[in-house]
Amino acid sequence: MSLVDRDLKVIWHPYTQMKTALPPIPIVRGEGACLYDESGKKYIDAVSSWWVNIHGHAHPHIAKKVSEQLNKLEHVIFAGFTHEGAVALAERLLTLLPGNQQKAFYSDNGSTAIEVAIKMCLQYWHNKGEGRTKILAFKNAYHGDTFGAMAVSGRSAFTAAFDSLLFEVEFIDLPNKENIAELKSQISGLKSELACFIFEPLVQGAGGMLMYEAQYLDELMKHCRNEAVLMIDDEVFTGFGRTGKSFACYHVTEQPDIMCFSKGLTGGTMALGMTTCSQQIYDAFLSDDRLKTLFHGHSFTANPIACAAALASMDLFMEPATQSNINRISTSHKAFLDKIKHHPKVKTVRQTGTIVALEWETGNDTSYFSSLRDTLYQYFLNAGIILRPLGNIIYILPPYCITDTELSYIYSKIMQALEEI
Numbered sequence: 145m146s147l148v149d150r151d152l153k154v155i156w157h158p159y160t161q162m163k164t165a166l167p168p169i170p171i172v173r174g175e176g177a178c179l180y181d182e183s184g185k186k187y188i189d190a191v192s193s194w195w196v197n198i199h200g201h202a203h204p205h206i207a208k209k210v211s212e213q214l215n216k217l218e219h220v221i222f223a224g225f226t227h228e229g230a231v232a233l234a235e236r237l238l239t240l241l242p243g244n245q246q247k248a249f250y251s252d253n254g255s256t257a258i259e260v261a262i263k264m265c266l267q268y269w270h271n272k273g274e275g276r277t278k279i280l281a282f283k284n285a286y287h288g289d290t291f292g293a294m295a296v297s298g299r300s301a302f303t304a305a306f307d308s309l310l311f312e313v314e315f316i317d318l319p320n321k322e323n324i325a326e327l328k329s330q331i332s333g334l335k336s337e338l339a340c341f342i343f344e345p346l347v348q349g350a351g352g353m354l355m356y357e358a359q360y361l362d363e364l365m366k367h368c369r370n371e372a373v374l375m376i377d378d379e380v381f382t383g384f385g386r387t388g389k390s391f392a393c394y395h396v397t398e399q400p401d402i403m404c405f406s407k408g409l410t411g412g413t414m415a416l417g418m419t420t421c422s423q424q425i426y427d428a429f430l431s432d433d434r435l436k437t438l439f440h441g442h443s444f445t446a447n448p449i450a451c452a453a454a455l456a457s458m459d460l461f462m463e464p465a466t467q468s469n470i471n472r473i474s475t476s477h478k479a480f481l482d483k484i485k486h487h488p489k490v491k492t493v494r495q496t497g498t499i500v501a502l503e504w505e506t507g508n509d510t511s512y513f514s515s516l517r518d519t520l521y522q523y524f525l526n527a528g529i530i531l532r533p534l535g536n537i538i539y540i541l542p543p544y545c546i547t548d549t550e551l552s553y554i555y556s557k558i559m560q561a562l563e564e565i
């Protein structure tokens with residue numbers, strides 16, 4: 145039996161309507177920005193394998209460090225025990241973050257990093273004996289698929305089956321020049337109930353690569369600071385260079401209380417989540433009263449192999465070549481947008497660092513489930529490019545090692561699609 149036939153017998157794929165989806169493509173190896181299937185066909189991974197890969201596939205440095213770690217220590221319980229990789233990774237990550245970030249808590253993925261952040265905020269107020277239990281979030285937010293993370297995400301077709309069970313969240317519009325004053329007064333009105341404000345900085349990824357200006361986020365954050373509303377900066381997607389700077393929080397001056405990381409953390413090699421926090425948050429859990437403990441942990445918390453992958457990825461991230469690749473991709477994206485922004489089929493274009501998006505003009509039919517999305521997806525696959533449009537929004541989000549030739553090829557195929565579809 146072929147791999148595809150065996151797959152179809154036993155596998156249920158994520159975000160996939162198994163009745164109508166085309167069979168999955170069996171990938172056998174990866175190198176640089178490319179993946180290769182069983183028949184040897186090459187695909188440029190223009191979405192970094194769901195936004196996780198930053199240095200390219202099967203990177204030899206990460207492979208070497210992971211393999212060395214495997215022969216030393218594969219895993220150890222992280223309550224009551226520690227190990228070099230977990231400590232070294234926390235030390236290194238914290239030095240890259242705003243000065244107020246002092247402690248690191250490990251989990252397994254982006255959604256769990258968010259769950260931990262939410263629990264830290266809610267229990268912070270609980271431990272202090274203050275009844276602040278409401279959470280503030282942006283409309284169209286995406287913070288993950290577990291229940292807490294889903295609750296602080298925008299309500300959509302994806303959450304519809306669970307809406308009645310999700311805890312109540314105050315959703316506000318993305319800030320801009322016109323509404324910033326109104327948003328601030330909304331926050332002030334709720335402040336005695338608000339435990340925290342959670343946001344994706346500058347770019348709402350899954351919401352459709354929606355972008356907003358750093359200046360207004362900064363104003364909102366300053367206002368939250370004044371009103372003692374804790375801030376969770378979800379850098380699961382924007383962390384590790386995506387927005388042009390190492391972390392998106394460096395586009396603003398105010399510092400968040402809590403930050404969440406996953407996706408690029410291990411260079412896209414394996415699952416790992418981290419939630420960092422300020423001393424103030426951490427101190428609210430220190431007590432002789434055991435009930436003030438943060439009762440949270442996963443079996444694979446701070447897995448040594450995942451930590452080794454993250455440390456190796458960070459070695460590469462710190463190389464000057466990585467920042468120059470990020471700059472090169474940003475410049476190249478900008479030139480591409482200048483070329484296509486006036487095309488009649490292009491409704492709008494936007495870019496933040498290495499993330500570029502264009503909205504396809506569809507008249508009134510903009511549904512995620514519209515056939516345009518499937519047509520585009522298949523068109524690019526046929527051309528050997530992995531792009532997964534979000535409805536009518538095409539975005540490119542490449543590993544930083546992507547070559548100029550590969551980028552030009554992607555741009556040219558998008559321009560060709562604009563003519564042919």
Ligand SMILES: *Cc1c(COP(=O)(O)O)cnc(C)c1O
Pocket residue numbers: 253254255256258286287288289344349350378379380381382406407
């Ligand atoms: C992907 C994502 C998450 C969830 O991460 P998973 O590892 O997929 O659970 C959370 N927040 C943002 C901003 C994301 O893009």
